Amino acid sequence: MRLTWAQPEDLVPAELAALREQGAAESDLAPIQRRWADAGGSIALAPSGASAESAAPELRVLARAVLEELQALHAPSVDEPDEWSDIVALLPAAVAPADASVAFTRVHGAWLGRSAGCLLGKPVEKIPRSGIEQIARATGNWPIRTYFTAVGLPDEIARRWPWNRRSAPTSLIENINGMPEDDDLNFPILALDLLETHGKNLTTEHVAEAWLGALPAGRVFTAERAAYRNILDARPVPDTATHHNPFREWIGALIRADVHGWAHPSDVRAAAASAWTDARLSHTRNGIYGEMWAAALCSASLVARSADEALDAADTVVPPASRLAAAVRLGRETGRSLTGGLLTVDSALDTLHEAFEGMHWVHTLNNAALAACALQAYGDDFGAAIAFAVAGGWDTDSVGATVGSVVGGLLGADGIDEAWTAPLKDRIATSMPGGTERSIRELAERTLRLSAGMS
Template sequence: MRLTWAQPEDLLAHELVQSATEGKDVAGVVERWTAAGGEVVPAVSGAGPVPAPPALRALARELLDELDALPAAPAPHEPDGWEQIVALLPAPPVLATVPDDELARRVHGAWSGRAAGCLLGKPVEKIPRAGIEEILRATGRWPLTTWFTAVGLPEDVAARWPWNRRSAPTSLEENIDGMPEDDDLNYPILALALLEKHGPGFTTDDVAQLWLDNLPAGRVFTAERAAYRNILDARPVPETATHQNPFREWIGALIRTDVLGWVAPGDVRTAARLAWTDARLSHTRNGGYGAMWAAALASASMVCATVDEVLDAAQTVLPPDSRIAHAVRLGREAAAQGGDVSAGLDRIHAAYGDLHWVHVLNNAAVIAYALAKGAGDFGASVSIAVTAGWDTDSAAATVGGVVGALRGTDGIGQAWTGPVDGRIATSLPGGEQRIDDLVARTLALRLTAPAVAEPFARADA
C-alpha cells in the first residue's frame, strides 16, 4: 500500500530538510541512510516514493526517532509558547468597528471569496508556475482572468502538465457545479463546530477530539496526517506536532483558521491566540505563526477599509524576526516596487524556490504579494495567487477570503460567485452546506467586540 505523507522512508527525506533548517546536525543520519540505499531528496509531487523494503523502512523509523531526539539550535526569535510569542509582539492595533449589517455583508463575502479562490486554484494544484502559464496560453486564457478549461488544450500540453486528478472533474469551467469538497473549506466548517461546542475557551485537545469525531483520516494531509497518526498513538500535545512530523512548518495550519478571525472582528490578537491553540496540534514555529497570521488577516478584513490596512494589522501578530515575517515583508515589498506581476513573482521564487510547494514561507509570501498587488480587486488578487504556483488552491482561498470580505459577495462579481452557487460540498458530517447558513452560524459566534476609540492608523502613515 502506498500512503502519501505517511511512509517512513518519505518522511525521513523531508525530516532531513526540516531538521537541518532547525540547526540540527544531520550528517550522521544522512551517512547511515544513504549507505543503506535510502533517498535523501524529498518527493516534490506529494506522491511519495515506492514503498521501501521492510529493512529499509525499519531503518527509516529508527532514524526518524534519532532526528526527533537531536537538539535544535536555540531560536529565541521563534518561540512556540504563547507567552513567549506575545513578549516579542508590538502592541495590537486598535481597529474600528462596523455596524452589524456591514459585518454580515463582510462575512458573506469572506465565505464566498474563500470558496471561489480555492475553486480557481484546484485544478492546477501541484503544477509549477511555468506549467500553469503554458496551460493558460494554450487555451487562450493568459493572463488568467477566469476559470481554467480543458477545452482546446493540446494533447501534448495536457500530457506535460496533467490536471490535479481529484479536482479536474469538479473544478474546470465546464464541470463546476457548486464548490466541491476541499480541505480548505472542510477546516473552516469544522472550526464553526469547534466554537459551537466549546466556545472561545477551546483547548488543543478539543481540536484533536473534534478531528477524531468528524474528520476522515483520508482527508487530512502533510502535518495534519502526521498529527492524526500521533493522536491515535495517544501522544500528548504538543508531541502530536513534533513526533515524526517533518511538515510542522508547512501551510496546513494556515488554512484552518479564517473562521477564528471572522468571529473576532478587529481583534487580531484574540484571533491569533485562538489560531495558535488550534495550530499547535500539528505545527511548530512558523507553521503556527502562519495560522496566527491568517486568522489576523481574517479578523482585520472584517473591519478595515483597504487591503493595506488589513496587512498592516495582521503583521502585528508575527514575531518580527521570524522567517515568516520576513516572507510577508518580501511579498509586500515586491508589490510596492511596481513592475508587472511576473517580475514580482520572479523575486519571490528566487527567494523561496527551494522550498516544497506546500511550505508556509513561500505561500505566505505569495499571499502577501497577491493581496498587495491585487489592491482589492478580487479577480486580479486570486489570479495572482494561482499563477504563482505552489499551493494554488490554499493561497487563493486565503486571498479570496480577505478580498471577499472587503468587497462583499456582490463586489466579488457574479462571474466568480455564480458557479459556486452558494453551495459548499464537504466530507464532514452533514454533507453539503449553504453559504447563507454558514454565515448565520459565523455571526452567531461573534465574540464580544473590543473597546474601540478610533480607526486603525497605518503603520507607515
C-alpha cells in the first residue's frame, strides 16, 4: 500500500529539509544524509507525499533509525519559540480591541469568501504556476476571472496538466453544485463546534479528542496525519507535533485559523492565543505562527476598514525576527510594488518564487507571503485577490481560501460578485459528523452568536 505523508522512507528527506530550514548545522546533517543515500534512500522530497514504490523492509528499518537520529538534532530557537509565554515576550504590547459591533454580512462574507477561494483553487491543486496559466489562457480565462472549466481545453494541455483527480468532478464551473468537501472547510466547521462547546476553556487536548471523533485519518494530510499517528501512539502534547513530523512548519495549521479569528473580532491577541492552542497539536515555530497570523487577519477583517489595516493588526502577533515575519514583509512589499506599478503580476510572482525556490508547495512561509501579497495588492477586489492567490501555483485551494476569507470579511457578502457565490448554493459538503452538508448562512449565524458569547 502506498501511504502518503507517513512512510518512514519519505519522512527522511522531508526531515532533512525541515532541519535545514530551521538552521541545523550541515556538519550534523551531511553524514546522516550520506549514509541514507548510500543505502539507497532518496533525498528528494516527494511532492505529493509518497515515493512511487514502498521501500524494501531493510530500508524502512534504516529509515526509522535515521529519523531517531534526526530527532535528536531538534533544538529550540530564541527568535522562534513554541510556548505561548515565550512568544508573547517577543511581541509588541497588545492593543485593546475596538468596541465595534460586527455586521452579519461581514461574517457571512467571510464564510462565502473562504468557500469560493478554496473552490477556485481545487481543480488546479498540485499544478504549478505555468500549468495554471496555460489552462486559463487556453480556455479564455486569463487573467483568471471565474472558476476553471474543461470546456474548450485542448487535449494536449489537458494531458500535460491533468486536473486534480479528486476535485475535477466537483470543482469546474460546468459541474459545481455547492461547495464540495475539502479539509479547508472541514477544519473551520470542526473549530466552530469546538469553540461552541468549550469557548475560552478550549485546550489542545480537546482539539485532539475532536480529531479522533470527527476526522477520518485519510482526510487529514502532512502535519495533521503525523500528529494523528502520534495521538494514537499516546504521545503527549507537544510531542504530537514534533515526533517524526517533518511537516511541522507546513500550511496545515494556517488553514485551521479562521473561526479562531472570527470568534474574537478585533481582538487579534485573543484570536492568536486561541489559534496557538489549536496549532501546537501538530505544528511548531512558523507553523504555529502561521495559524496565529491567519487568525489575527480573520479577526481584524470583520471590523477593519481596509486590508492594510487588517495586515497591520496581524503583524502584531508574529514574532518579529521569525522567518514568517520576514515572509509576510516580503509579500506586503511585493504587493505595494505591484499596486504602485513597479511590478507586473508576472514579475511579482517571479519575486516570490525566487525568494522561496526549492520550498515545498504546501509550506507555510511561501504561501503566507503569497497571501500577504494578494491582500496588500487586491484587498478591495475579491475576484482579483483570489485569482492572484491561485495563480501563484502553490497550495492553490488553501491560500485561495485564506485570501477569500479575509477579503470576504472586509467586503461583506454583498461585496462579492454573485458569479463567485451563486454556484455555492449556500451549501458546504463535509465529512464531519452531523450530516453531509452545512448551510453557509447557518454557519455564519452560529459564528456571529459565538463571537458575541466570547466577548
